[in-house]
Amino acid sequence: xxxxxxxxxxxxxxxxxxxxxxxxxxxxxxxxxxxxxxxxxxxxxxxxxxxxxxxxxxxxxxxxxxxxxxxxxxxxxxxxxxxxxxxxxxxxxxxxxxxxxxxxxxxxxxxxxxxxxxxxxxxxxxxxxxxxxxxxxxxxxxxxxxxxxxxxxxxxxxxxxxxxxxxxxxxxxxxxxxxxxxxxxxxxxxxxxxxxxxxxxxxxxxxxxxxxxxxxxxxxxxxxxxxxxxxxxxxxxxxxxxxxxxxxxxxxxxxxxxxxxxxxxxxxxxxxxxxxxxxxxxxxxxxxxxxxxxxxxxxxxxxxxxxxxxxxxxxxxxxxxxxxxxxxxxxxxxxxxxxxxxxxxxxxxxxxxxxxxxxxxxxxxxxxxxxxxxxxxxxxxxxxxxxxxxxxxxxxxxxxxxxxxxxxxx
Numbered sequence: 108x109x110x111x112x113x114x115x116x117x118x119x120x121x122x123x124x125x126x127x128x129x130x131x132x133x134x135x136x137x138x139x140x141x142x143x144x145x146x147x148x149x150x151x152x153x154x155x156x157x158x159x160x161x162x163x164x165x166x167x168x169x170x171x172x173x174x175x176x177x178x179x180x181x182x183x184x185x186x187x188x189x190x191x192x193x194x195x196x197x198x199x200x201x202x203x204x205x206x207x208x209x210x211x212x213x214x215x216x217x218x219x220x221x222x223x224x225x226x227x228x229x230x231x232x233x234x235x236x237x238x239x240x241x242x243x244x245x246x247x248x249x250x251x252x253x254x255x256x257x258x259x260x261x262x263x264x265x266x267x268x269x270x271x272x273x274x275x276x277x278x279x280x281x282x283x284x285x286x287x288x289x290x291x292x293x294x295x296x297x298x299x300x301x302x303x304x305x306x307x308x309x310x311x312x313x314x315x316x317x318x319x320x321x322x323x324x325x326x327x328x329x330x331x332x333x334x335x336x337x338x339x340x341x342x343x344x345x346x347x348x349x350x351x352x353x354x355x356x357x358x359x360x361x362x363x364x365x366x367x368x369x370x371x372x373x374x375x376x377x378x379x380x381x382x383x384x385x386x387x388x389x390x391x392x393x394x395x396x397x398x399x400x401x402x403x404x405x406x407x408x409x410x411x412x413x414x415x416x417x418x419x420x421x422x423x424x425x426x427x428x429x430x431x432x433x434x435x436x437x438x439x440x441x442x443x444x445x446x447x448x449x450x451x452x453x454x455x456x457x458x459x460x461x462x463x464x465x466x467x468x469x470x471x472x473x474x475x476x477x478x479x480x481x482x483x484x485x486x487x488x489x490x491x492x493x494x495x496x497x498x499x500x501x502x503x504x505x506x507x508x509x510x511x512x513x514x515x516x517x
Contacts, residue, residue: 126175134178136475137168143469160490162206162424163498164476193260194253197238198343201252201285203415204231204398204422210377213399216421217373220401220410227351228379229368230387231396231422232337234289235318237261239271239336244278244361246271251321259322267326270336275361283343284358286336286366290317291391294333313393337392339366350402370402380423396424429486429498432456434479437468439515447515449474451485451497458489466495474512478502482509 126134144161172178207213217226236252249265251258266273270288290298290313298316299309310316320332341347341354348354352370359365371379380397387394400420401407407419436452449468456463466487468474477499479485484501 126178130171130175131178133475133478134168134171134175136472137164137171138179139472140164140469140476141168143472160488160496160498163486167477167499194257195248195250195260196257197250197253197255198283200412200414201236201238201255201258202412202417203255204420205416205418206396206422206424208424213377213380213421213423216399217376220419221406222373224406225350225352225370225372225402226376227368227370227398227400227402228376228383229339229366229398229400230383230390230392230394231398231424232287232289232339232366233314233393233395234287234337235314235321237265237286237288237321237336238342239265239284239286241275241278241282241284241361243280244275246273246275261321263326264321264323264329267329268321268332268334269330270334271364272362275363278361279344279346281344282341282358282361284338284363285340285342286338286363288317288321289313289335289337289392290320291333291335292393293391294335298332335392336364337366338363339398347404349404351400351404351407352402354404384423384425396422398422427488427490429488430456430458431484431501432487434481434483434485434497434500436481437474437479437512449512449515451479453485453487456487458487458495461489463487463489463495466497468497471514480505480509480511482506 141161141164144164207216238250238252238258239246240248240250246262246266248260249262249271250260253259265271265288268288271286275282292313295310295313295316302309316332317334320329320334323329338355338358341351341358344357348357352368355365355368367383369379369383376399380399383397398420399422401410407417410418412418433454434451435454438450438452439447440450441447447470449470451466451468452464453466477497479497479500482505484504485497486499486501488496488498490496
């Protein structure tokens with residue numbers, strides 16, 4: 108009898124702690140859409156949505172997790188790499204950075220990490236992250252980040268690009284570094300001029316071009332593209348310095364190009380961030396924020412990391428301010444391949460001098476991920492100042508008169 112009662116209690120508890128079906132459906136949809144976005148970004152060198160839209164989806168999932176901890180935990184950064192001869196396992200996980208969008212959040216980070224420390228302030232470069240392995244001064248391997256555990260070997264393409272030195276000088280026997288492969292603005296403009304002369308459409312995204320270039324088989328074209336490399340992390344060497352500032356100096360001394368960095372006490376971090384952000388338009392490299400990292404490696408090691416990011420560094424991002432409007436309808440358009448794409452129609456709003464009335468979504472799972480309904484108060488941005496995107500809705504504004512968006516087959 109007692110055993111039956113115990114089993115009954117366990118069953119009741121499992122039932123009570125399970126998330127509602129609609130929450131589980133939204134969680135699955137969020138995971139699906141983020142996985143598709145990661146695969147496009149990391150493996151296919153394309154962006155299906157802006158960082159702002161992606162971050163909004165991740166924030167939604169974090170909110171679901173907070174309300175329903177029984178849901179699957181947040182997935183790690185990156186996307187799985189297909190098995191191939193070029194797949195290489197990283198010596199240590201290549202993590203992402205935690206993102207914050209306000210000075211208050213920066214101050215909270217400083218309080219948690221330590222207000223008596225020195226911090227390094229650097230631009231957050233928007234390119235393709237690669238790990239370079241040098242042995243006795245020679246570049247022997249270049250690996251993309253991939254899913255953080257394994258990446259793709261792009262050594263021949265990296266050598267062909269000339270972005271990073273093939274040989275270092277006065278270098279230790281082992282030197283593993285991490286940095287960003289970038290397409291500078293002048294090289295991007297030059298590439299588009301060449302395409303125009305050949306009757307080709309212009310390319311839009313320097314980050315995707317930088318990533319895709321290293322996957323080309325035409326090494327002459329890779330060399331023509333004008334890729335550059337910027338080091339921002341020392342991963343391994345025989346005698347690791349005590350600070351990040353010293354590590355940058357070690358890398359620079361060997362001939363490696365290193366990221367611009369300024370070291371300041373905690374009380375000067377916000378001013379340094381603001382100063383660097385003001386100068387972003389002057390840079391020849393695309394950036395998407397400012398990195399703040401603890402300078403002292405011993406403190407960094409003590410703070411540790413999550414599966415997604417180190418606790419000793421953050422990225423201060425500058426979020427585009429969304430405008431609220433009302434979702435009126437969702438139409439489905441069929442492309443030449445037969446794929447159906449939803450297009451959201453909403454009450455017109457003025458954003459950055461343009462009237463915006465619609466935004467393309469990325470499929471039924473995207474709609475479910477954002478829990479959209481006809482009549483919802485939705486938040487809209489113009490990504491990069493051009494592309495309209497829906498970044499979320501306001502369920503707290505619902506009146507009860509909202510209606511579900513029908514599936515395209517219905």
